[in-house]
Amino acid sequence: KQFHLGMFEIGRPLGKGKFGRVYLARERSSNFICALKVLYKSELQHGGGVEKQVRREIEIQSNLRHPNILKLYGHFHDSKRIFLILEFAGKGELYKHLRRETRFPEWKAAQYIAQMASALRYLHRKHVIHRDIKPENILMGIHGEIKISDFGWSVHAPNNRRATLCGTLDYLPPEMIRSGSQDKWYNEKVDLWSLGVLTYEFLVGEAPFEDTPIMTQKRIARADMTIPEFVSKEAKDLIKRLLVLDPDKRLPLEDVLQHPWILKHCVKGERATNREKGSK
Numbered sequence: 001k002q003f004h005l006g007m008f009e010i011g012r013p014l015g016k017g018k019f020g021r022v023y024l025a026r027e028r029s030s031n032f033i034c035a036l037k038v039l040y041k042s043e044l045q046h047g048g049g050v051e052k053q054v055r056r057e058i059e060i061q062s063n064l065r066h067p068n069i070l071k072l073y074g075h076f077h078d079s080k081r082i083f084l085i086l087e088f089a090g091k092g093e094l095y096k097h098l099r100r101e102t103r104f105p106e107w108k109a110a111q112y113i114a115q116m117a118s119a120l121r122y123l124h125r126k127h128v129i130h131r132d133i134k135p136e137n138i139l140m141g142i143h144g145e146i147k148i149s150d151f152g153w154s155v156h157a158p159n160n161r162r163a164t165l166c167g168t169l170d171y172l173p174p175e176m177i178r179s180g181s182q183d184k185w186y187n188e189k190v191d192l193w194s195l196g197v198l199t200y201e202f203l204v205g206e207a208p209f210e211d212t213p214i215m216t217q218k219r220i221a222r223a224d225m226t227i228p229e230f231v232s233k234e235a236k237d238l239i240k241r242l243l244v245l246d247p248d249k250r251l252p253l254e255d256v257l258q259h260p261w262i263l264k265h266c267v268k269g270e271r272a273t274n275r276e277k278g279s280k
């Protein structure tokens with residue numbers, strides 16, 4: 001399907017990302033509301049291989065269909081710009097909600113982590129590693145459901161691409177922190193570590209290894225973190241089973257979705273199932 005700018009009525013700017021601006025937009029013939037991400041080719045050229053990243057983002061994200069993954073409906077370009085036609089998530093960036101609320105109550109954090117685990121399980125079945133799971137890359141739909149966005153860093157597993165990092169180190173797993181040997185192969189299990197960091201940050205309001213850059217690297221390499229007393233023991237247990245140095249010993253996504261902390265907060269309407277069974 002060929003898209004072009006004239007097909008869209010551009011609404012208010014939603015905000016600025018790293019490499020482009022995002023606008024609310026409506027496709028004229030269908031009145032379909034979407035988000036239009038505009039990237040300037042000039043900025044991409046100097047972004048040090050960012051153009052490859054955008055191509056990868058388009059190629060990977062356009063083939064994904066999952067309720068917790070932001071849909072990429074299509075793309076087009078003109079002489080100066082690349083346009084990504086993205087699903088519109090009505091409640092915006094999750095990290096803004098997190099900062100405003102400081103930290104999420106356990107029932108809310110558990111629901112978000114269950115949705116993330118479900119989305120990651122879908123990605124890993126397609127041998128896609130996201131590699132950049134953090135609150136800044138998660139949007140929220142109008143019903144409060146979360147959507148992983150920004151596939152600029154995702155790759156097909158296994159992979160040893162050196163990530164030229166400009167963002168935070170907080171979410172990097174030990175195997176991606178410079179381990180001396182550049183040819184460290186890593187796989188989907190990097191997303192399990194990041195899911196553990198995300199669980200911690202949702203419940204505590206800051207990342208587990210947050211420190212100066214040097215200290216953060218040291219603390220990640222030793223999985224050196226303390227979980228505050230106000231975190232429930234079930235949540236503590238899940239965090240500890242994900243923030244494990246050995247990637248092969250991290251809790252698989254299937255088991256995350258069956259973890260007591262998740263089941264306690266996410267079983268679909270306990271009463272609803274009992275009603276089905278006829279009990280009061």
Ligand SMILES: COc1cccc(-c2nc(Nc3cc(C)[nH]n3)cc3ccccc23)c1
Pocket residue numbers: 014015016017022035037086087088089090091092093139149
């Ligand atoms: C830096 O702030 C940024 C940047 C980009 C988008 C938003 C933003 N986005 C969306 N929804 C979106 C965005 C995309 C790609 N799909 N759906 C909704 C919002 C609502 C209030 C404020 C801000 C919003 C913010």
